[in-house]
Amino acid sequence: MATKEAETWIFWDISSCPVSSSDVASRVGPCIKRALKNLGYSGCITLTAIGILTDIDTDVLQAVYSSGVSLTHVSSERLGITLELMWWIKEHPIPVNFMLISGDEIFRRNHRFFEEAGHTVIQNFPFDQQDVDSTPVPSRVWENFLASLRPDAIESGVLEKEPGLVCGQCCLPDQQGFENFIKHLKTHVHVSPESSPRMMKRKQPEASFSIFGEIPNVK
Ligand SMILES: [Zn+2]
Numbered sequence: 001m002a003t004k005e006a007e008t009w010i011f012w013d014i015s016s017c018p019v020s021s022s023d024v025a026s027r028v029g030p031c032i033k034r035a036l037k038n039l040g041y042s043g044c045i046t047l048t049a050i051g052i053l054t055d056i057d058t059d060v061l062q063a064v065y066s067s068g069v070s071l072t073h074v075s076s077e078r079l080g081i082t083l084e085l086m087w088w089i090k091e092h093p094i095p096v097n098f099m100l101i102s103g104d105e106i107f108r109r110n111h112r113f114f115e116e117a118g119h120t121v122i123q124n125f126p127f128d129q130q131d132v133d134s135t136p137v138p139s140r141v142w143e144n145f146l147a148s149l150r151p152d153a154i155e156s157g158v159l160e161k162e163p164g165l166v167c168g169q170c171c172l173p174d175q176q177g178f179e180n181f182i183k184h185l186k187t188h189v190h191v192s193p194e195s196s197p198r199m200m201k202r203k204q205p206e207a208s209f210s211i212f213g214e215i216p217n218v219k
Helices: 022-038 058-066 077-091 106-116 139-148 178-187 197-209
Strands: 008-013 045-051 070-073 097-101 120-122 165-167
Touching: 008 022, 008 077, 022 045, 022 058, 045 077, 058 070, 058 178, 077 106, 097 106, 106 120, 165 178
Parallel strands: 008 045, 008 097, 045 070, 070 165, 097 120
Antiparallel strands: none
């Protein structure tokens, strides 16, 4: 099992836990990282906003990215995020701390895959409550969390590492820069995951997890 000194990875489902303005968007990542640091997680913290990014204003995405949060676009919330998480598990065999922030039931179903892989799943969002299973996160809890974010949350300084930019629907290299990433999302037709080369490539190993039959009402 991972320790608090190990790496911590957080996936924030920005489709089911949205932000309405760039001001608030810029505070989410720094506040989450600060809260985890205060809880004793001293290793490198990587935060990724994942969801249907084509539905989100560019200003909001820019604010999220500029605050040190990686962006991952998926074409459908449940299936797309599940595929990304299963891919992430395969790519990260060393136990880490893992946190899921989503208003969707899908994350509860995935917890056991992380635990079976040896990762420690952190569930104490919104951080100020103990022993609360808040996955999925109720909209009221998420809204209260956003309302609590202070404008001074953003700390100046150099980011620990450059945030990633991933289109989970395409074979988009992860070094294109924010402007090109947004251009890609706007100019490509992101409608059919079945036609995506990357999705097709990923479907082979994912079959071993045998989870797709458990997901009802996949969008
Ligand atoms: Zn794409």
